[in-house]
Amino acid sequence: MNVRTLLGTVAALALAAVMALPPQAHAKEWKKVVIATEGAFAPYNLTRPDGKLDGFEIELGNYLCKHMKVTCEFVTVDWNSVIPGLQAGKYDAIMDGMSITAKRLEIIDFSLPYADSPSTFAVMKDSPLVNMPYTGKRVSLDDKAATEAMVKAVAPALKGKTIGVQVSTIQAATLDAFFKGVATVRTYGKTEEHDLDLQDGRLDIEIASSNYFVSVLGKPGGDKIVLTGPLMTGGPLGSGSAVGLRKSDPELKAMFNDALHAAKADGTLKTLAEKWFHNDVVPTSWN
Amino acid sequence: MASSLELFGFGPQGWGHQLLLAGLMTLAVSASAFFFGIACGTLGAWGKSSHALLPRLAADVYTTVVRGVPDLLVIYLFYFGGSTAVSAIAHAFGAEGFWGLNGFLVGMLAVGLVSGAYETEVLRGAYLAIPRGEIEAAKAAGMGRWLMLHRIIAPRLLRFALPGMGNVWQQVLKESALVSVTGLVEIMRQTQIGAGSTRQPFAFYIVGFLLYLVLTTLSGFLLHAAERHSARSERRPA
Amino acid sequence: MIDTDFLAETLLKLLGGLPITLELSTISILAGVVLAVLLALLRQASRVGGLFVRAYVFVLRGTPLLLQIFLVYYGLGQFPLIRHSILWPFLREPWWCAILALTLNTAAYGSEIVRGGLAAVPTGAVEAARVAGMSRWTMYRRIILPLAFRQALPAYGNEWVIMVKSTSLASIVTLMEVTGQAYAIISETYRAMEVFxxxxxxxxxxxxxxTRAIGALEHRLTPYLRRPETTLGGLA
Known part of the structure; x- marks a missing residue:
């Protein structure tokens, strides 16, 4: 490659980037929907080495759009700015492993949930916490008595430990609600960063969704991580991942819900869940 | 070792191609920001050396504020605030719906504006370094304003400003990493994507680190050559 | 339109991160100056030292600080050798890692600035010191370093301002300084613009x-550049 072609390529890239116009103006009749995703949250959404997006949400999104008879475009964004970007109008929908929570509902709207997986803890194989109380047991945080019993049993094990969690997640909210003051909580920008700190011993334990752990366990570096403690759902953990939408777009929400009904009815949702999560995570809260 | 060759190579499972594109994107956004910065810097330097109060005050406020706020915040302000402003302008001209700045434009404007504050000082310093005698000599020789700018001031200015501009370029190149928060796929964002998609963060961050080093080294050579070229008249005979 | 209550509340919460921002800035700037002087002297001292310092400066100035902090924090922990060393109790803490990364970074820029300052010390001043019978150490302490410092101050001042801003990157290693607090508030309220x-x-x-403090220091250190208090018209 000589200097001229290199410069040419750079100029062309710059031009292409400038020309790639932001989401087009749309009337309320939806023809095109721009969906934001992170492209780096396997197995929900990820990028393949050839640069193409892939993952559970990408396949599901394409199915939904086909059903809604709209053209869809996925754009990749940073997790920290995904909700402000929706509000600023940079895109129309979010599919980024984002769960429905009361707090988020104050700001934005959600479709029906399309995946629901319990949250749980993980430690290194040689940790004294491998067999925490309630390991493998399901607990709904909506059930007040059951939650109290679980916290009572689990809190002593976590006492004085350092827990890692990704910033602004349902898991961070859960720690805040039930284990505040018991353990030191450290928040990370990305989930793989708390994995690194678990491996190097800065963290005693971490918490994330069990769907996320599917992509970690067995991977290089993740082979020494094991799951422990209760499998928690509900309460601050919300009611599953869903499409995030602006409150001002109720017709788009109706379209997504309609398409999700179809995806559930024809078994697409189940097939995709088993393909990407090796687990049936189809929410049972709606039909 | 074999596995990392595969991971970062150009094969079907390799990220080499994407990383190369990301490197070019870093260059593209840095170059645009750098030239925008020169434009801002020229205005700033003109304002600072102006005898009128308003341009001087405006230039002072510009350099103080922009140099006083973390660059990340400037990028966020453009990213979120920019679309509101652009939409308002678009609507004033009768357009409808959403108008915004994409990651590339945000990066170019934000990083450019920040680098312009540093460029202001570089250009002002260089202008002051031109010996007054040369300008007087040019005037005495009967040169017009334009000819003097073209033949005397511009070459001398470039000669004195080049080292400083080189520093600003290197700074811009590294600053462009922060544009990754807008989702623009340059080196930093590509390493994050690779880290999150393969769950091998450490390997990807090392490669990102090395890519920046390659870019700064290569551009360092070019800058050095340019400096030597512009200083050729001052070289002593062997 | 403007929610002043929210702004006031946000400002108050952000100020909670100020102590860490100040700690990181002050300690890394001071430690950075010490390291920068040592590096600049090492560069003058020997060929091998010079090569080492040049390589150090090259790598640290050639890569984004964001990646440097990341690699210091997550990278060092990858090596069992370091995890089992006596340094681990420090390197385990994000606070120390941030200080280390910021100091190493600013020292690279600083050593170049100090080098410029050293080069600008007039030969005459050094010769005079030698003639006066000063030892090498006294000469450095009393003549060379103070003159170099004065020369380097304007450029170094810029670097310090950049350092204060750079502490905002420490939030990526879980430190809750001002920017870390900002992220936390945004994740609760999603009001990015106001918080930023x-x-x-x-x-x-x-x-x-x-900047003002540095300007005042510069003014103090350069009395010979000041115009006399009273100037005679036409002679000034």
């Missing part, structure tokens, strides 16, 4: 005060 404006105001105040 408040954070910007805090940084602007800090850097403005620092």
């Amino acid at each position: 404006l408040c954070a910007g105001a805090i940084y602007l105040t800090l850097t403005f005060l620092l």
